[in-house]
Each structure stands twice: as structure tokens, then as C-alpha cells.
């Protein structure tokens with residue numbers, strides 16, 4: 005019989021439920037950085053340098069560009085879970101695509 009099996013239906017429903025519960029999602033990721041400032045006599049330009057920070061840098065791609073924002077530590081902590089949500093959402097979407105592709109491939113050969 006063409007189309008998804010009962011088991012595949014249940015798998016799809018479980019994945020759809022996970023998609024529905026995704027919550028807020030942020031693209032990209034956070035990295036921790038230490039930096040130099042613009043003041044030439046600052047300790048960050050000494051030898052050896054004492055850099056400022058650590059700062060949390062949020063990188064995300066927008067088309068062909070990478071957008072960069074520095075986030076204060078408290079802000080980064082508040083929204084850190086939203087990056088994890090995005091990863092889970094993407095994993096779930098990939099799994100749903102693979103399930104769907106497998107169904108069509110099987111049907112195509114039948």
C-alpha cells in the first residue's frame with residue numbers, strides 16, 4: 005500500500021508534537037571572547053596584554069553575511085536556552101525530512 009505506514013504516522017505525529025513545543029529559537033551561537041579596546045595606553049595593549057572581558061559574542065548568519073553582537077553576561081544567560089531550542093528544532097526538522105524522503109523513495113520503487 006502506498007503512503008506512510010502506521011508506525012511512520014506515529015513517528016510523524018511525535019515529531020510534529022516536538023515542533024509544536026519548540027518555544028523561542030535563536031539562530032547562530034555564543035562564543036566567549038576577550039578583547040582589546042581603542043585606548044593606546046590601556047593595559048590591553050601592554051606586553052604582555054591584559055585583555056578586557058570575557059564578553060559573550062553572538063554570531064549568526066544573515067544571507068551571505070555574519071552578524072555579530074556582544075551580549076552582556078546576564079542577557080546571554082537569560083537567552084542561552086533559546087540556542088538549544090533552535091538546535092533541537094533543526095534536528096527534529098531534519099528527522100521529519102528524512103522520514104518523509106524514505107516514504108517517497110519506497111513508493112517510487114514500488
Ligand SMILES: [Zn+2]
Pocket residue numbers: 040041042043046047048049056
Ligand atoms: Zn583596553
